[in-house]
Amino acid sequence: MNKGLRNWRLFSLFGMMALLLAGCGKPFLSTLQPAGEVAEMQYSLMLLSTAIMVLVIVVVAIIFVYVVIRFRRRKGEENKIPKQVEGSHKLEIIWTVIPIILLLILAVPTVSATFKLADVKPMNDKNRDKDTVVVNVRANLYWWEFEYPDYGIITSQDLVVPTDEKVYFNLIASDVKHSFWIPAVGGKMDTNTDNKNQFWLVFDQEATDKAGGIFYGKCAELCGPSHALMDFKVRPLPRAEFDAWVEKMQNAKKPVVTDPVAKQGEAIFNKSCIGCHAVSPVDQRPEQARTAPNLANFADRETIAGILEHNEENLKRWLKDPEGVKPGNKMTGTYGQLTEEQLDALTKYLMSLKVE
């Protein structure tokens, strides 16, 4: 029995090593490839705790293996009655005190990191520095809105942030609870329906380059049928490029459409879609009116609806049958059936919505 057990444990150990060697997940998604100060702080806590835990496991395993082998009942011992030991105070003290010490070693950095990560004073300063970037994140059933209150612009699905500096977030949800998570960049924070949460992240430039310029963001709280598909993308840019992007967004005029097919698309859009979707990044409407992703820079996006690769075919697929892509989404059934022609027109139009 214990031979098999030992083999098994050896096997799993190898399995673990293989996994570690295979790389710790994708650089744009894995918490094991931290891409910023927050993730790094958390990663080092993870390493510390893992080390402690491995130590604990090893100690237990050694005693365990020894006991199980050494004290098995052998042939001829059928009638052996072992000594009935009551306990041992010395041992009891040892295995009470040592774990306490190990836990203290973990508790101190935990508490310190917890406080550091909760420090959002700069974003709440009365006259906060113009350069402090604050983003209002609003989570909605299966899509994300990102508002930059200091710049008066709004975008959705793709979050754009400057690298190598603290970016602060206000987090809320407009319908049910969601949770805002960019695994490679830092831990999550819930977007509640009752209150505003605040936290900060740093997006490391080098890590961004390694990740190919994009990080994956996830919704981490069960929020309904398409919770699994409530992804977003993060595009960190060097500060200068970020500023340029902001400026372009601010100055984006109402899109001027010249192509006749696109014009036709615009007409359809203005009839059926504009009630929910805005096409200007400077959207002055109140939150409650903004019931759909802002499409001003739709053509600049990484994905369609957060999950589909950004191309015309997928766009048509989405517009034709959103339900087939994201079950339970709030766009399904809000406009009539679109003909192939209308789809073409809309696609043409939407693909022309750029600010960059």
Add this chain to the structure above:
Amino acid sequence: MHVEEKLTAETFPAAPERATLEGKNKFLGFWLFLGGETVLFASLFATYLALKDKTNGGPSAEELFQMPLVFMMTMLLLTSSLTSVYAIYHMKNFDFKKMQLWFGITVLLGAGFLALEIYEFYEYVHEGHKFTASAFASAFYTLVGTHGAHVTFGLFWILTLMIRNAKRGLNLYNAPKFYVASLYWHFIDVVWVFIFTVVYLMGMVG
């Protein structure tokens, strides 16, 4: 000792509620149940405290509550607690008639309390303080209503015991039942003490 055995004042034990194993179990089990009830009401109170100012534009606690009514309810219920003590006192003295009498008074006082509570809720609803009006209203009615439901249940319970045993008098089978019913009644009073303090008086302070 058989539980239905006819007893006399002399043979009746000093703690009749715990003279048999069944009685002991009932006694202890009921106390433990009250421990659980404490947590139940604690959850209701904690929620009420968290939501008491969320009136959603409806009337607030300060505007609603009326001191005289609450005072009357409090007096009725406190007194009923004493009368049930009397009932148990007479039970211990093996005086069935007096026990029934005092339990009867207890029931009447409890019914009076309940009537006032129903009147109170009726008034509130008329002032726009409906259950559905706000988080405050929901929390208020659920807390006070749960207490009211306990009172109602207690009334029926004691009444049933009184009627069921009216003919046969006290024995070791029904003594524990009367005793735990009186415990229940006291507990209802304990909860009310907190309700009139935390909900009504603190509400009136604002």
Add this chain to the structure above:
Amino acid sequence: MSTIARKKGVGAVLWDYLTTVDHKKIAHLYLIAGGFFFLLGGLEALFIRIQLAKPNSDFLVGGLYNEVLTMHGTTMIFLAAMPLLFAFMNAVVPIQIGARDVAFPFLNALGFWLFFFGGLFLNCSWFLGGAPDAGWTSYASLALDSKAHHGVDFYTLGLQISGFGTLIAGINFLVTIINMRAPGMTFMRMPMFTWATFVASALILFAFPPLTVALIFLMMDRLFGGNFFNPAAGGNTIIWEHLFWVFGHPEVYILILPAFGIFSEIFATFSRKRLFGYSSMVFATVLIAFFGFMVWAHHMFTVGMGPIANAIFAVATMAIAVPTGIKIFNWLFTMWGGSIQFTTPMYYAVAFIPSFVMGGVTGVMLASAAADYQYHDSYFVVAHFHYVIVGGVVFALLAGTHYWWPKMFGRMLNETLGKITFWLFFIGFHLTFFIQHFLGLTGMPRRVFTYLPNQGWETGNLISTVGAFFMAAATVILLINIVITTAKGEKAAGDAWGDGRTLEWAVSSPPPVYNFAQTPLVRGLDALWVEKMEGKKELTPAEPLGDIHMPNPSFLPFVMSFGLFIAAFGFTYHQETAWGLPVGIIGLLITFGAMFLRSIIDDHGFHIHKEEVLEFEKKEANA
């Protein structure tokens, strides 16, 4: 007429079980119903794993997946794990303390039927529009949003009903253990499983009322226009989270402490040694329960409670590792110097140690609040809790099944099949859940019905799915084992394993209705072992042989529970149908009517006469 042993027809057996108040038969009922729900929950787990085996699969899409997920968690925790533990508590605890039954046999039956009808009601949702789909935690904003069907109403009312059953069972065990111990059975001589039952029952007593209240709130909001969780009217959804976890965290200790108890019995028995550090084991159990009430918010680190609360709850949570560690080392040292016999139950007990420690230490990692911002709601958490629940609770249930099966049913389970079951389950378990740590760390959120390719999760998920099928195979073999040995298994002796230490092994297998012809006198920890070491075959009696008082069977527990079952349907549909409200009221009337009957009909039980007992004991001795 002999009241003890009679041959009966099927109908009579059925009626017997519907009306029984005998703790041993109620144990059978819990085992059967809990086992059924375990298969159901396991089937749902298989569906989950099938859907997740590869990216973009469309076996269970969107809402349907959420229903299966919710029902898997809810079924496993409320309808499988807890009832199965109750099965063993009922079968064993009264005998372990030398009692003839529990304190409240009638309530014992009521507890079972409430659980059963609650579970039945919950599962009726599958056929009536859809199951609950807001997760087993049913967080309020989503639970209020999902009004497309009545799923969540089935959750609130079903859990409410079965929750009452659990509360009743908890109080019953507390009183039984406090009041019904045989002479000489002091608290510090109680077997560890009895201690665990005692402490877990105390946890039930304090943990279930917050759940009751939370469910009332949710029901009010969904069905009666309440505003507890509606921010627009001043409500607050975080209240649900707190109430749920004030219940939810103690709940996991309600599951694991009895599991610890089962293993304590098994380690001692098959090492032929008394439990090492018995008094510190007791102390640790109580301490775990105590801490268990101060740490619930570790499930809410990312909610935004602020760093002070997070830090407090983080440190408090870590503290639980200490008493748990004490237990782990005491078990190891129980085996140390022992004469270990590797039976099937012992396999599970031995395997439990490394498996549970792995789950426990990831729990401590989760407790590190700042790091939990990364782990939370990822597969790392899924891995953690399946390691402790499957590696702890399910292993204990399987161990207990093999260990006490002979006691409960009078026949040994087959050891070879038992060991095959073990290996399949053990391998499958690690295969399924070990890899999930890494899925979580590499960014996979939990509760996702699918995932896109190229995120590095394909292999891990596939391995995980394969593992689940190993566990399924193991379960099937266990079922086969049961069927075969029930048909023609080896008859079990009273002391079925030969090394029994506690009182349940002193009575025949299965025990007579009255358990002990004479209440035993307990002369030390491991009462039977003490007698055996003095060369005696039987217990020292504490009373002369006499008539034995037994409780009457009753059909009322069934009726009371059935009334609530009916009422729950009425209230679920009262908003959109005319019949809802009347049916709800009729259901309540049935329940209260049955309670009224119970109150006015005297129930004095009956006596088994001395002669009958003697006759039965003689037959047993000859058999």
Add this chain to the structure above:
Amino acid sequence: MANQTNSGNERIDLMYRRRKNAEEMRHQVIAFVLMILLTLIAFAAVGYEEFSHWFVIPFILLLAGVQVAFQLYYFMHMSHKGHEFPALFMYGGVLVMLVLVWAFSTVIWW
């Protein structure tokens, strides 16, 4: 308070017990009077406009606490022998209550 005697003579026992019960009843009536008094004070404190909230609220909570103690210890006899477990579990319940109230008034925010 031990209420169990064994003089061997039932009549004497009975008289003794009756006296004990009467004495206890007297205590309970006194407790009741005090409870009514506390209630009056609590209502008066709230009715009297001069006091600030900061005084009144803790004050009436304290009065409620005392009153509940009277209920538990006099009316429900929690101090008597045989009430160890009831007391233990009531205190357990109270402990959970305090933790809950603390949590609900600090870590739920708006």
